[in-house]
Amino acid sequence: MRIFIAGYQHETNTFAPTLADWDAFNAGHTFPAYRRGAKLIETFKDINIPVGGFIQAALGKGWQLVPSVWAGATPSSYVTTEAFERICGDICEDLREAVNQGIDAVYLDLHGAAVAQNADDSEGELIARIRAIVGEAVPIVGSLDLHANVTERMLSVADALVSYRTYPHIDMADTGRLAAKLLERRIALGRKEKLHYQRFAYMIPLNAQSTWMQPAKRLYDELIASDAANNVVLSFCMGFPAADFAECAPMIWGYGEKAEMAVSALFASASPAKQWDPGVLPVAQAVAIAIERAAQSDKPIVIADTQDNPGAGGDSNTTGVLHELLRQGAGKRFPNRVALGMLYDPESANQVHIYDQKEHVVGVESAQSAIKNRVIDLNLGTAVPTFTGVLSDPPVQGSFRIEQLSDGVCTYTGPMMTGVTAHLGKSCALNIEGIRVAVVSGKAQLLDRELLRMVGINAEEMKIIVVKSSNHFRADFTPLVADSARDVIVAKAAGPMAADAGDLPWKKLSPTISPSLPV
Structure with a gap:
């Protein structure tokens, strides 16, 4: 045939x-x-x-x-x-x-x-x-x-x-x-x-x-x-x-x-x-619970930033969860063991790569120590229009330590999309107050641990991992946690993808279909 x-x-x-x-x-x-x-x-x-x-x-x-x-x-x-x-x-x-x-x-x-x-x-x-x-x-x-x-x-x-x-x-x-x-x-x-x-x-x-x-x-x-x-x-x-x-x-x-x-x-x-019923929590409550449970567990706690999921129409660039992690001192509680990814910010990633080229000094003990000793001031992330008609949280302004640079090329090894190679452009890992942020120049849902490893972050060593995803992360990340019912937490931070479809301003939907679950 x-x-x-x-x-x-x-x-x-x-x-x-x-x-x-x-x-x-x-x-x-x-x-x-x-x-x-x-x-x-x-x-x-x-x-x-x-x-x-x-x-x-x-x-x-x-x-x-x-x-x-x-x-x-x-x-x-x-x-x-x-x-x-x-x-x-x-x-x-x-x-x-x-x-x-x-x-x-x-x-x-x-x-x-x-x-x-x-x-x-x-x-x-x-x-x-x-x-x-x-x-x-x-x-x-x-x-x-x-x-x-x-x-x-x-x-x-x-x-x-x-x-x-x-x-x-x-x-x-x-x-x-x-x-x-x-x-x-x-x-x-x-x-x-x-x-x-x-x-x-x-x-x-x-x-x-x-x-x-x-x-x-x-x-x-x-x-x-x-x-x-x-x-x-x-x-x-x-x-x-x-x-x-x-x-x-x-x-x-x-x-x-x-x-x-x-x-x-x-x-x-x-x-x-x-x-x-999906059991989604406000972002402040989600972060507080994650910090509490991370202190009691020897395995990571995962927070899903569902309303900025680039697998559902978000741009993976909002900062609501990052602001909340900083407010609650998550990185100070677990220094360098809190990670967030993937944050789409090509402008910041480009600034980091240019800064690295300008500041890199030949003859230092190692290239890696040179990277870790450099700090750059950035406005990280983007305030975007949301379905509520208001902007999401503002960029995070601060001094970020550069941990690692990457060309953004990553081949998935997890259970989903195995063998697919992502090309995310200039990428890096940045650290602010003990929180490690994976920044990329192409949009990618964090559904595979290799995406973090691409910028030098080992998910297995983290206490808290924030994934810009709704469910696809579960295939590769849930096996890391001790109890998926407790240790995978879905957070509702401001973003363009509504966790409850009833929050959206529908115009064309058939009157026979309810966007929200019937009570």
Whole structure:
């Protein structure tokens, strides 16, 4: 078989301050930069993302792959019209050429929560354009992120879609392989499988969605058991609760003769709202609890700065948690054993690198001691507009000791995105009053300990670690802590990503969907 493959990955927070323009898809910060043609297979075949799993499965089955485009950008606000049309245009141009030579199916590596300036349901729009080119007879299958806001158009136009089953997403390549299985089922049947779906009437907070915790852990166990018992393929997308369009809500769907029964049973188990309370704390309380517990534990305490999560549309540059750590003297209590990352501040990182070049003295005992003896005055971080209409906390003004410089190149070794290389530009570790801050020039969610190690911070040696993340950090950081129920604390500091979607100024959401959990 000849399979046309392409990818389009963006998680859109329509309330966030920064657009995803064409440059964002070429930056290569936490996703590989824009790929087209044979480079797609070379880049992705051995890494833990869906297209990598699909490529491995396809090659194992002897399928011939016709690679087109893979485009991914760090989560942010809307995908610009220009970027969306360039991506779609390249995919459709390649597809027309492939159809002329003959193809048997299309595989798409999609996120499912991308909103473009000119298309609220941009994945549905892309799938529809592809369908118009290939016709009804050619199967279209796709993989989706667990945070996809799945639309009726996406389900009706595609032959089959399947989503991740873990958050943090450690099963991305597995999902690509599952998409290949769905394609085999579709081809063997000779027509679309029976489809059934049910949508939630409310949004699930991001911080309640981790499959490392209940109720999500239990529900995905039920999903997998139902697949085996009923010969169905179910998906449960808990949704991304910050995309202002009509169909932003969780969805359960499935394929197979028993799909209606299986979907209805899982929906009955998943839909009671009380089980989804996320337990987010005000930042001052979160820091105070972390300091208290760190004094009693020989393992780190982790604080998640969820409202500045660059994996959810934040820019990873706010300073609310850093200000609170300084106010409560965390670095003085545990000198050099409190770390925060990743703080996106390319201007400060550049100043540090320039300062280092000017001040470095040849002949000192060692380059490392020279770095540690240099101090620079900075305004670190950024005050950004938040969903409340006011700015976040101001930059931290002070004298920072330079600990280590880095080129920002880091290959992930943790369970999520294993093998992906991030290119974050000029980076450094700075120290202020015993608090170590990992500063970068590219946006990256702190989901892998190698990001800290890149600037000389060993997470294993810390007492408190602040991660700009909501849940993805759990795969690599939770094993460090003594008790995940106590020692992973979610803090609510001012930022652009609302921990409670009910705080956001919705305009387009269907009146049948509640952004907050029902009381």
